[in-house]
Amino acid sequence: MTIDRIRLRLVTARLAHPFENRWQRYHTWTKLQVEVDGGGEGAQSTGRSECSAMETPFYNYETIETAWYVIERYLGPMLLAEGVSDPRACLRVWREVNGHEEAKAAVETALWDLQARLRGRPLCEEVGGSVRPVPAGATVGIEPTVEELVESVARSARAGYRRVRLKIRPGWDRLPIREVVRAFPGLPVIADANAAYDETHLEHLTSLEELGMHALEQPFPRHLLQTTAELQKRMNTPICLDEQVHSLREVRQAAEAGACRMVNIKVGRVGGIGEAVRIHDFCASAGIPAFVGAKWDQGVARWTNIAVATLPNMTEASDVGPSETYYLDDGAEPRVAFRTPGFVLPGTGPGTAVEPTGTLTVERQTELTGAGR
Structure with a gap:
């Protein structure tokens, strides 16, 4: 080639x-x-x-x-x-x-x-996955009010999403998490901090465990790995790493430190599909569940993420939901859509089988x- x-x-x-x-x-x-x-x-x-x-x-x-x-x-x-x-x-x-x-x-x-x-060959098979249904999770941003947040989550729940990820930050965490968990029993809720906290918030974050989150994602910046490990020791709630992970080496370090029980694998953040597969394989061997994360991807990347999300240890719902949830037009044909409520399927044509609409x-x-x- x-x-x-x-x-x-x-x-x-x-x-x-x-x-x-x-x-x-x-x-x-x-x-x-x-x-x-x-x-x-x-x-x-x-x-x-x-x-x-x-x-x-x-x-x-x-x-x-x-x-x-x-x-x-x-x-x-x-x-x-x-x-x-x-x-x-x-x-x-x-x-x-x-x-x-x-x-x-x-x-x-x-x-x-x-x-x-x-x-x-379909891209999913080329990278080591298979043509299989992939559960989709939704990401909900910070809203002006808790009432608007709950309504936003309600739209995702009605659409069939298998879990929801809430963006949090200091001053916007306990109340929104509590109200969403209370309003949607049985819907897994990941609170995603995008590294917004520091060492002074350790006690506060520990106290969020009582709210019943499915996971707490990236509470601290990358340089605070030991603080993250200390928080994980205090919580039964899994800590999911995101920005912490730029390579297999960093995942190994985090696992050895006891700093995570879940990993969000973003293909772009780790340098490509090859490294994403290696991280996936390590997580599988270490018993750490994983999922494919995204950053409001348009259509081309959404189909790529679905292919990677078919790897066998991607056991958590991935950020691969229907395009219409995120964009009026994502520039790709076909558009990602649920095949059954909460599940998408990878492209079965060669590669991603996606073409730009122009x-x-x-x-x-x-x-x-x-x-x-």
Whole structure:
């Protein structure tokens, strides 16, 4: 398999409902899309992916702008110069590029899709999963009032979602968690802090256990691993790690420290599908349940996440729900939809089997070839 060109495109989609996390409130979401053209033995195809980086540097230091620059200036030209198209080998080509996992994942994931399309296999099977139903979980942002939050969760519950993840932060945690758990008995609730707390909140977070959460996600920043371990010792409620995990090495460290009993595996955050699979395999061997997380992905990434979520140890509901929950138009055909209440199915055609609709607003685009841009 060879690659001929790499295309980058910034596209903006409008959200179905405004979304607020601990940093800001969103009405639209701009993503970086990557396409890789290539082939071999007379066959040609295009692999597609979506960079998980956000517009702002709050969740992670990477943004869509930094990812664009790193791919255009380094990752793309390095791949084209080396003639490497195997998704398992591209990290070797980029070994001198420090960090920038989300940029690397965007290109690596497109190579996985291209390889699966050329082989005529569904992406889920190409990465080690299978065509099987995947349970979907919903993510609900911070709302102006608890009443509006409960109504937002109610929409997810009526749609059939298998669990809900609530965004929390200091001053917005006990009451919203309590009211949602009380209003929806039997619906697993993960309280997601996005590392909003510090050591001074240890007692307060411990006290949240009585509310009956399914899990508490990423309470502290990455550098407070021992504090996270101390909190897990005090709680029967599983602590789920998210921002903590950028590699298999970090998952091992967290597990050895006793800092987690669940892992949110974001393909972009860990540097691509290859590393996501390795983390999944370790979690399976260690008895740690896992799920695929997302950051308000558009259609291309949503289908990719579904494929990865078919791996056998993805036993928790993943962030793979129907597109209409999140976007008025997510720019992909087909759109992700429930096959049965609360469950989606991966694409059964080659690769993700998704094609762009061309209906989203294109903010910028460029193309890289073997001879340069």
